Amino acid sequence: MTIQMINQTTAWxxxxxxxxxxxDREVKPGIPLIYLDSAATSQKPxxxxxxxxxxxxxxxxxxxxxxxxxxxEATAMYESSREKVAKFIHAPRTREVIFTRNTTESINxxxxxxxxxxxxxxxxxxxxxMEHHSNLVPWQMLAAEKGIRLxxxxxxxxxxxxxxxxxxxxxxxxxxxxxxxxxxVLGTINPVKVMTDQAHEVGAVVLVDGAQSAPHMxxxxxxxxxxxxxxSAHKMLGPTAIGVLWGREDLLEAMPPFLGGGDxxxxxxxRSFSPNELPYKFEAGTSAIAEAAGFGAxxxxxxxxxxxxxxxxxxxxxxxxxEQLAMVRGLRILGPEADKRGGVTAFTLEGVHPHDVAQxxxxxxxxxxxxxxxxxxLHDRYNLPAxxxxxxxxxxxxxxxxxxxxxxxxxxxxxx
Amino acid sequence: xxxxxxxxxxxxxKNPDHRGHLDPYDISFxxxxxxxxxxxxxxxxVNGEGLVTEAAFDGHGCAISQASADLLLDSIIGKPVEExxxxxxxxxxxxxxxxxxxxxxxxxxxxxxxxxxxxxxxxEASDELVEGD
Ligand SMILES: Cc1ncc(COP(=O)(O)O)c(C=O)c1O
Numbered sequence: 001m002t003i004q005m006i007n008q009t010t011a012w013x014x015x016x017x018x019x020x021x022x023x024d025r026e027v028k029p030g031i032p033l034i035y036l037d038s039a040a041t042s043q044k045p046x047x048x049x050x051x052x053x054x055x056x057x058x059x060x061x062x063x064x065x066x067x068x069x070x071x072x073e074a075t076a077m078y079e080s081s082r083e084k085v086a087k088f089i090h091a092p093r094t095r096e097v098i099f100t101r102n103t104t105e106s107i108n109x110x111x112x113x114x115x116x117x118x119x120x121x122x123x124x125x126x127x128x129x130m131e132h133h134s135n136l137v138p139w140q141m142l143a144a145e146k147g148i149r150l151x152x153x154x155x156x157x158x159x160x161x162x163x164x165x166x167x168x169x170x171x172x173x174x175x176x177x178x179x180x181x182x183x184x185v186l187g188t189i190n191p192v193k194v195m196t197d198q199a200h201e202v203g204a205v206v207l208v209d210g211a212q213s214a215p216h217m218x219x220x221x222x223x224x225x226x227x228x229x230x231x232s233a234h235k236m237l238g239p240t241a242i243g244v245l246w247g248r249e250d251l252l253e254a255m256p257p258f259l260g261g262g263d264x265x266x267x268x269x270x271r272s273f274s275p276n277e278l279p280y281k282f283e284a285g286t287s288a289i290a291e292a293a294g295f296g297a298x299x300x301x302x303x304x305x306x307x308x309x310x311x312x313x314x315x316x317x318x319x320x321x322x323e324q325l326a327m328v329r330g331l332r333i334l335g336p337e338a339d340k341r342g343g344v345t346a347f348t349l350e351g352v353h354p355h356d357v358a359q360x361x362x363x364x365x366x367x368x369x370x371x372x373x374x375x376x377x378l379h380d381r382y383n384l385p386a387x388x389x390x391x392x393x394x395x396x397x398x399x400x401x402x403x404x405x406x407x408x409x410x411x412x413x414x415x416x
Numbered sequence: 417x418x419x420x421x422x423x424x425x426x427x428x429x430k431n432p433d434h435r436g437h438l439d440p441y442d443i444s445f446x447x448x449x450x451x452x453x454x455x456x457x458x459x460x461x462v463n464g465e466g467l468v469t470e471a472a473f474d475g476h477g478c479a480i481s482q483a484s485a486d487l488l489l490d491s492i493i494g495k496p497v498e499e500x501x502x503x504x505x506x507x508x509x510x511x512x513x514x515x516x517x518x519x520x521x522x523x524x525x526x527x528x529x530x531x532x533x534x535x536x537x538x539x540e541a542s543d544e545l546v547e548g549d
Pocket of ligand 1: 039040102103104105132134135180182183184209211212232374
């Protein structure tokens, strides 16, 4: 499937939709679902659902212990999902891929282990004003505990990171720079590679929140040159409750374990333990095994479509959406031009609260998100209590955007 | 949806009767819905007999939260403070005349939560205040 073909099919037909059973449902009798909330969580293709179903019907066993056939099969499946993840993000080593519950837990893991061990009072951590709460609160907690300093790269009026403010902060010799690759509100794609090089020049470690990038574009750990990367399966066609922390081997080796318990140990005595090797050192307790199976199937599916194809399709949708939304009276889109953003459009509609916008759209079967999208400081930055957000994925079409616009006109009629 | 945005709700949202602040006031309390950032402040004046003589609200939020605040204040002016303590979820829903799912219910009940926390002199508005029928 070439990029050109995708663009031609978006207007009237989308060859991926049939793979997603939920897209057949009606929200209310006679009103089909228009799902524009993939930035919150994506829908799942049948292969993912079937893989998890099959796992429970045929394979279910605990992993890494027991030698019976089911345990062997379950372990092999779990570890093959880890390999798929490693390949998907082009990690140098599979043992650098740690399964967590989600992006949030991945970032907390770094704050809790690396942060606690290597950051001291007065040390500077650089974040940005556009971060999701999951890349703010763990560092705030660490600041309260250890007295580290937090500074924030400013977001300019176009919704891009103010690189000048970043450079000024770099002069203060930060120990860590942690930021999102794609904003879940503005859609902004941040220049990870350049920013990472600059951070490394002053000796800082770089953590990138990949929650909104890994699902939508090629992400290559070796090319980006970063140190940590966090993302969630549920936003990339996979199940909930499984996510990934990728980290550079030497950093992970130097970090103390996260949670203590089974699986993460090599040897336990009554009063002490020695930790297991990577990646198990960070995977205490029974893992999300069925979810790992589903995650593996999701990655296979994404690979079969191709991340470049997905990125091109979303770019087409977001460019079209921005053009169409701009024609709705009183509507203002946050963030940069289409060429600089992922498949996210957050907007305000003059005189109407986002909840009311979302509610009227829901009546037409259109699922969008209203609120602060777990980025309250970013909304403060724009002096907005909330926004409405439509986000797009490979299964969305231009005609769905048309229907959203029709529905937004209804909102205007009702309220303005 | 047409039910949800009944004319009375849109009307009270666009042209509230009780928007503003009271100065001085006898009771004032404000809080927000952490899910959506809706914010409401309610001021009351109470006379020697414990009757609410004046009431005002301010803040921002969706049509449901703002209209319910306006309707709620409308309904308590002239009433004894003790009666406000007995108000529940159902009283607000009756005022609005609509049915709501769990998420929007929080919007509708924000003003009652704040009102009751203020009347009870509590430091914090909790969901428990609006439970019961
Ligand atoms: C940019 C960003 N970071 C982090 C998260 C948190 O993801 P999760 O809830 O899966 O941990 C999200 C998802 O809402 C996000 O959009």
